[in-house]
């Protein structure tokens with residue numbers, strides 16, 4: 918899985934950080950999303966999908982990669 922975030926869409930709602938703190942953080946200054954892991958491990962995929970689904974700004978894009 919490849920994760921991309923669009924900072925220009927992010928409204929700093931923080932839903933992604935609550936769902937998947939291993940993968941998302943927020944900038945101290947303005948709360949805009951910071952991507953911590955572009956390719957999170959398989960054990961995190963469910964929470965990353967949840968975070969993307971909860972994001973009110975649709976700022977998180979996921980691409981499934983063919984592993985191997």
Ligand code: SF4
Nearest residue numbers: 927928930931933972
């Ligand atoms: S949930 Fe979406 S809008 Fe909120 S901080 Fe995360 S990326 Fe930004």
